[in-house]
Amino acid sequence: MLLYSLRLLGGLCVYISFTLRLYCVRLVIQLISHKTEIRVRYADTDQMKVVYHGKYLEYFEVGRAALIRSLGLPYSELETRGILLPVVEVYAKYRRPARYDDLLSIEAIVTELPKVVLKIEYKVFREGEMESIAEGYTIHSFLQATTGKPTRAPSYFVQILEKAMASSNDSKGYH
Amino acid sequence: MLLYSLRLLGGLCVYISFTLRLYCVRLVIQLISHKTEIRVRYADTDQMKVVYHGKYLEYFEVGRAALIRSLGLPYSELETRGILLPVVEVYAKYRRPARYDDLLSIEAIVTELPKVVLKIEYKVFREGEMESIAEGYTIHSFLQATTGKPTRAPSYFVQILEKAMASSNDSKGYH
Amino acid sequence: MLLYSLRLLGGLCVYISFTLRLYCVRLVIQLISHKTEIRVRYADTDQMKVVYHGKYLEYFEVGRAALIRSLGLPYSELETRGILLPVVEVYAKYRRPARYDDLLSIEAIVTELPKVVLKIEYKVFREGEMESIAEGYTIHSFLQATTGKPTRAPSYFVQILEKAMASSNDSKGYH
Amino acid sequence: MLLYSLRLLGGLCVYISFTLRLYCVRLVIQLISHKTEIRVRYADTDQMKVVYHGKYLEYFEVGRAALIRSLGLPYSELETRGILLPVVEVYAKYRRPARYDDLLSIEAIVTELPKVVLKIEYKVFREGEMESIAEGYTIHSFLQATTGKPTRAPSYFVQILEKAMASSNDSKGYH
Numbered sequence: 001m002l003l004y005s006l007r008l009l010g011g012l013c014v015y016i017s018f019t020l021r022l023y024c025v026r027l028v029i030q031l032i033s034h035k036t037e038i039r040v041r042y043a044d045t046d047q048m049k050v051v052y053h054g055k056y057l058e059y060f061e062v063g064r065a066a067l068i069r070s071l072g073l074p075y076s077e078l079e080t081r082g083i084l085l086p087v088v089e090v091y092a093k094y095r096r097p098a099r100y101d102d103l104l105s106i107e108a109i110v111t112e113l114p115k116v117v118l119k120i121e122y123k124v125f126r127e128g129e130m131e132s133i134a135e136g137y138t139i140h141s142f143l144q145a146t147t148g149k150p151t152r153a154p155s156y157f158v159q160i161l162e163k164a165m166a167s168s169n170d171s172k173g174y175h
Numbered sequence: 176m177l178l179y180s181l182r183l184l185g186g187l188c189v190y191i192s193f194t195l196r197l198y199c200v201r202l203v204i205q206l207i208s209h210k211t212e213i214r215v216r217y218a219d220t221d222q223m224k225v226v227y228h229g230k231y232l233e234y235f236e237v238g239r240a241a242l243i244r245s246l247g248l249p250y251s252e253l254e255t256r257g258i259l260l261p262v263v264e265v266y267a268k269y270r271r272p273a274r275y276d277d278l279l280s281i282e283a284i285v286t287e288l289p290k291v292v293l294k295i296e297y298k299v300f301r302e303g304e305m306e307s308i309a310e311g312y313t314i315h316s317f318l319q320a321t322t323g324k325p326t327r328a329p330s331y332f333v334q335i336l337e338k339a340m341a342s343s344n345d346s347k348g349y350h
Numbered sequence: 351m352l353l354y355s356l357r358l359l360g361g362l363c364v365y366i367s368f369t370l371r372l373y374c375v376r377l378v379i380q381l382i383s384h385k386t387e388i389r390v391r392y393a394d395t396d397q398m399k400v401v402y403h404g405k406y407l408e409y410f411e412v413g414r415a416a417l418i419r420s421l422g423l424p425y426s427e428l429e430t431r432g433i434l435l436p437v438v439e440v441y442a443k444y445r446r447p448a449r450y451d452d453l454l455s456i457e458a459i460v461t462e463l464p465k466v467v468l469k470i471e472y473k474v475f476r477e478g479e480m481e482s483i484a485e486g487y488t489i490h491s492f493l494q495a496t497t498g499k500p501t502r503a504p505s506y507f508v509q510i511l512e513k514a515m516a517s518s519n520d521s522k523g524y525h
Numbered sequence: 526m527l528l529y530s531l532r533l534l535g536g537l538c539v540y541i542s543f544t545l546r547l548y549c550v551r552l553v554i555q556l557i558s559h560k561t562e563i564r565v566r567y568a569d570t571d572q573m574k575v576v577y578h579g580k581y582l583e584y585f586e587v588g589r590a591a592l593i594r595s596l597g598l599p600y601s602e603l604e605t606r607g608i609l610l611p612v613v614e615v616y617a618k619y620r621r622p623a624r625y626d627d628l629l630s631i632e633a634i635v636t637e638l639p640k641v642v643l644k645i646e647y648k649v650f651r652e653g654e655m656e657s658i659a660e661g662y663t664i665h666s667f668l669q670a671t672t673g674k675p676t677r678a679p680s681y682f683v684q685i686l687e688k689a690m691a692s693s694n695d696s697k698g699y700h
Contacts, residue, residue: 042590042600043229043583045222047275052218053437053488054411057404058568065567065626075567076626087403091441100222101590101601138403217415217425218408228612228663229582233393236579240392240451250392251451262578266616276415276426393577397570397625404568450572 031111032164036066037127040102050097056134057090060122063106064138067120071160083154084143085118092122092136103127113161114153117141206286207339211241212302215277225272231309232265235297238281239313242295246335258329259318260293267297267311278302288336289328292316380515381461386416387477390452400447406484407440410472413456414488417470421510433504434493435468442472442486453477463511464503467491555690556636561591562652565627575622581659582615585647588631589663592645596685608679609668610643617661621651628652638686639678642666 038059046052068075078085098104107123117139124134142151213234221227243250253260273279280300287294292314299309317326388409396402418425428435448454459471467489474484492501563584571577593600603610623629632648642664649659667676 039587039590041583042221042586043227046217047220047222047224048434048436049222050436053440054218054404054407057407058566061404061567062564065564074626084398086398086400086447087444089441089443090403091439093439094437097436101599214412214415216408217411223609223611225611228615229579229586232579232582233391236392237389240389249451259573261573261575261622262619264616264618265578266614268614269612272611276424392571393579395572396567397572397574399572402568 030165030168031109032067032071032161032168033107033109034063034067034070035105035107036063038062038104038106040098040100040104042100045100048097050099051102053092053094056092056094056124056136057138059104059106059124060090060092060108060120060136060138063108063122064120066106067108067110071164073157073160078157079145081154082145083151083157084145085140086143087138088117088141089139090136091138092134094134095131096126096133098124098126098133104133110161110165113158113165114140114142116150116152118153205340205343206284207242207246207336207343208282208284209238209242209245210280210282211238213237213279213281215273215275215279217275220275223272225274226277228267228269231267231269231299231311232313234279234281234299235265235267235283235295235311235313238283238297239295241281242283242285246339248332248335253332254320256329257320258326258332259320260315261318262313263292263316264314265311267309269309270306271308273299273301273308279308285336285340288333288340289315289317291325291327293328380518381459382417382421382511382514382518383457383459384413384417384420385455385457386413388412388454388456390448390450390454392450395450398447400449401452403442403444406442406444406474406486407488409454409456409474410440410442410458410470410486410488413458413472414470416456417458417460421514423507423510428507429495431504432495433501433507434495435490436493437488438467438491439489440486442484444484445481446476446483448474448476448483454483460511460515463508463515464490464492466500466502468503555693556634557592557596557686557689557693558632558634559588559592559595560630560632561588563587563629563631565623565625565629567625570625573622575624576627578617578619581617581619581649581661582663584629584631584649585615585617585633585645585661585663588633588647589645591631592633592635596689598682598685603682604670606679607670608676608682609670610665611668612663613642613666614664615661617647617659619659620656621658623649623651623658629658635686635690638683638690639665639667641675641677643678 040051044051044055065075068078075085103126105125105127107125109121109123110118111121112119119137119139121137122135123132125132142153143149144151215226219226219230240250243253250260278301280302282298282300284296284298285293286296294312294314296312297310298307300307317328318324319326390401394401394405415425418428425435453476455475455477457473457475459473460468461471462469469487469489471487472485473482475482492503493499494501565576569576569580590600593603600610628651630650630652632650634646634648635643636646637644644662644664646662647660648657650657667678668674669676
């Protein structure tokens with residue numbers, strides 16, 4: 001009886017570990033990631049001689065716009081097609097300060113296909129450094145520009161993301 | 176003959192001085208002026224530990240909005256009525272720096288009734304100081320919101336300014 | 351035996367419920383809250399005709415500065431005393447948009463005495479409305495201005511907060 | 526006598542015209558100019574669906590920083606050497622609006638070697654357009670970072686500008 005239980009447990013462990021591995025593989029490969037560079041402006045700094053924390057939300061915006069543009073559908077075109085993507089939630093964690101004239105790399109990452117909302121994650125790196133100086137995410141809803149009403153993610157937009165995720169799967173993975 | 180000339184010259188001088196005085200009186204009295212207060216935010220400062228020069232254009236905006244609101248016609252209502260007032264020219268002179276947490280007084284002044292453009296002048300004071308720390312002006316055109324085409328200053332807007340100028344003449348003058 | 355256990359369990363429940371109740375009382379009463387007003391500037395809006403989401407971090411800053419000033423110790427004085435309070439984490443949730451010329455009320459709330467970090471919560475209301483349009487929090491570390499090294503919350507700062515919490519307990523509670 | 530006067534006048538004119546021509550030649554050739562690109566962010570727009578006029582002062586800053594960097598002396602290094610370049614005057618003229626996602630080219634131009642102040646002029650172009658959408662200038666004083674006192678333009682800075690002007694003279698002229 002005990003033995004059987006142990007076996008069962010063992011089997012369960014194998015199953016769990018197998019599932020986890022599969023899941024990890026999916027996590028690692030199926031995401032869209034894009035990096036873009038910005039240089040810190042004097043206007044971005046505050047009297048602590050570092051970038052004002054609120055400015056990172058603009059940096060996230062630059063990263064997000066570059067990611068969407070890289071998929072062949074600039075955000076400006078989304079708006080032209082009548083879809084707005086307002087931010088409904090934002091989070092940022094500041095590890096080390098960025099300073100005037102720093103060259104920063106903003107990485108924007110999508111790991112899930114959007115249904116009602118779109119989540120985008122960000123990592124901010126200083127040029128030549130391996131560890132991020134800040135991280136965060138934004139969550140966006142989809143609004144119809146004409147009515148201002150929420151809507152589901154438009155299918156053409158989801159397809160573009162899906163295609164990008166698939167191609168990241170085929171070729172390069174997470175970089 | 177010489178004597179006559181001198182008399183004539185004297186008369187001319189009296190006339191000129193009289194006219195000038197009248198003119199000065201008009202200049203001094205017929206203007207609209209309004210003061211509003213703002214407190215300098217941390218976000219407004221830069222690493223020089225003073226307010227970033229570009230921020231003053233926002234301060235001017237706050238002063239301008241308060242002036243127009245004081246006339247009983249908030250700028251937001253002007254837009255509702257289909258008139259936009261984009262800035263077409265701006266000038267600022269910075270005499271002394273403003274710092275974090277300073278309480279500033281923004282004075283906005285209109286001295287001329289608008290025809291095709293509206294000019295507003297600004298003086299920025301630090302609380303308790305007599306001399307301004309910055310000055311400047313903005314020039315605005317009038318646009319029809321629907322067409323985006325330039326238009327003349329709407330008559331109801333000019334009348335409001337005219338009335339305000341007249342009442343400043345009657346009662347209080349320049350303060 | 352079983353009976354005894356049940357009794358014990360009963361006693362435990364009473365104890366827990368009593369403790370919880372006490373704790374709730376503390377939570378409800380012992381906090382510091384302050385409201386301050388700001389008017390939305392044209393510069394704050396974006397082409398979605400609402401306030402740009404990043405601007406709320408400035409609004410939070412205004413609320414935070416007003417709260418600390420209300421305790422008799424403006425943040426500028428904290429810096430003069432050699433303490434910096436950089437933001438290490440920020441979160442915001444946007445429920446409904448704010449628009450140009452809206453009069454907003456920013457409520458900043460402290461519910462816990464700081465040790466290594468200080469957490470401040472925010473609620474943004476539109477004038478005359480009961481439900482908040484946005485909420486969030488910031489977490490701050492304490493840095494020595496001279497060395498840039500982290501430090502514990504200075505005792506004079508903690509005492510000021512403690513006193514404010516106690517007096518909120520005595521008189522008015524959470525409003 | 527009259528003839529002599531006329532001759533004299535003629536000579537004077539030739540001299541003036543010759544001097545003017547020389548002066549023009551100097552003006553046209555001896556300047557430093559640099560172009561840099563920026564993309565309009567969502568945060569830059571306002572509810573008129575164009576770039577907020579105050580943002581151009583940041584664009585000017587980006588152009589100015591790129592110009593100084595192109596001379597081999599980034600502004601950040603100037604500050605490290607103890608020299609601050611605060612803006613003491615700014616002017617901007619807005620001809621046509623810039624919009625979200627526009628790719629702008631900011632041209633910064635120095636035409637005179639600084640003594641007590643440095644004047645930099647700007648032209649903002651939309652990608653692929655010949656006529657500027659905005660123009661302006663900033664005037665900067667030189668401050669000693671330690672004392673905050675005004676100082677003359679440091680000789681190493683003037684020499685760098687001089688060299689850049691000379692080389693623009695030799696080779697390429699105004700581009």
